[in-house]
Amino acid sequence: MPLLVFSLSDGLRRLGVQSQETIHDVSQVFGVSDVATFLRRGLEVLDIENLRLASEPIDPADVVIHAPMHQPGKIICVGLNYHDHCREQSIDPPPYPILFSKFANAVADPNGTVTRPIATEMLDLECELAVVIGRRASRIGREQARDVIFGYTILNDITMRDLQLEDRQWLRAKSSDGFAPMGPVVVTADEVEDPHALRLRSSVNGETWQDSTTAEMIDVATVVAFVSRTITLEPGDVIATGTPAGVGHYQDPPRYLVGGDRLRCEIDGIGALDSVVVDEEPRADDHAAAAGVA
Structure with a gap:
């Protein structure tokens, strides 16, 4: 499953899941805004999949894509x-x-x-x-x-x-x-x-x-x-x-x-x-x- 970091018009970075032609925001529940933080907290991809199914899709044309990890450890x-x-x-x-x-x-x-x-x-x-x-x-x-x-x-x-x-x-x-x-x-x-x-x-x-x-x-x-x-x-x-x-x-x-x-x-x-x-x-x-x- 493709994970990404994106922002909307407010400029806030969000963690998302890409699904076919849409993006699903999964950042609010986890309280993280990038993949590195998600991994450091030991969160599970299965949880993200369940949230994706329950979240509203976002049009990719409405987002700005950021690096998935802007502060990697190494x-x-x-x-x-x-x-x-x-x-x-x-x-x-x-x-x-x-x-x-x-x-x-x-x-x-x-x-x-x-x-x-x-x-x-x-x-x-x-x-x-x-x-x-x-x-x-x-x-x-x-x-x-x-x-x-x-x-x-x-x-x-x-x-x-x-x-x-x-x-x-x-x-x-x-x-x-x-x-x-x-x-x-x-x-x-x-x-x-x-x-x-x-x-x-x-x-x-x-x-x-x-x-x-x-x-x-x-x-x-x-x-x-x-x-x-x-x-x-x-x-x-x-x-x-x-x-x-x-x-x-x-x-x-x-x-x-x-x-x-x-x-x-x-x-x-x-x-x-x-x-x-x-x-x-x-x-x-x-x-x-x-x-x-x-």
């Missing part, structure tokens, strides 16, 4: 997790998942904007399947991983390639404000029959950049179990599982995002995540601030 990302992404770089896949993180300030709403900072000339996208954790998990095995997964959503791992190369690590290049557009919904795990048989696509201004399948990646259960060996996973945590081939940096010639570009990330069974790139406005003190950095 955003853990996996690098070089797709075999075709490794092939386009002419490197071997790593023997185990490579982990890094993004901060909560990076979360951005669907149908919103991605700001291209003045610090970069090499902005790129990465369409990713994101795992939403539903139960606490510490040092679990691969066979237990499915039991702790609540559902799946889409995350666009926006990246400044020049800073990534300059820093020789990925945190600063990937955690700028708004660099993790997420949504539009969280689809519960029971509705995703095989998370490794999903077509994943990204496009810029309608032109396809990425078109692959999650069969190319290290499987979800392995990733979740690997993370839990050293990092306790909590309800509401997000694991972005990596991106396939086709990102702008490895095209020939390389291509990067600029103001006005329209981005779309799509994953079968989950939906489409849209964003528009806007250029950051320069400030008078930008050069002075940069000069003061050692």
Whole structure:
């Protein structure tokens, strides 16, 4: 069942359930306004289903969709997790998942904007399947991983390639404000029959950049179990599982995002995540601030 966060004309965020062509507000009974809080309180999806049947439907045209979790506990990302992404770089896949993180300030709403900072000339996208954790998990095995997964959503791992190369690590290049557009919904795990048989696509201004399948990646259960060996996973945590081939940096010639570009990330069974790139406005003190950095 798809869960989402939305607002009406009053601007208040609400937790909802998407059902065919309608949305049902289930936030008032639970007193929560996003999926992460719902999970942290240990609430049950079955309760939501019963409430959906009793609530009045809302027309999707009347709502604004927000990121399903605007304050996730952790955003853990996996690098070089797709075999075709490794092939386009002419490197071997790593023997185990490579982990890094993004901060909560990076979360951005669907149908919103991605700001291209003045610090970069090499902005790129990465369409990713994101795992939403539903139960606490510490040092679990691969066979237990499915039991702790609540559902799946889409995350666009926006990246400044020049800073990534300059820093020789990925945190600063990937955690700028708004660099993790997420949504539009969280689809519960029971509705995703095989998370490794999903077509994943990204496009810029309608032109396809990425078109692959999650069969190319290290499987979800392995990733979740690997993370839990050293990092306790909590309800509401997000694991972005990596991106396939086709990102702008490895095209020939390389291509990067600029103001006005329209981005779309799509994953079968989950939906489409849209964003528009806007250029950051320069400030008078930008050069002075940069000069003061050692």
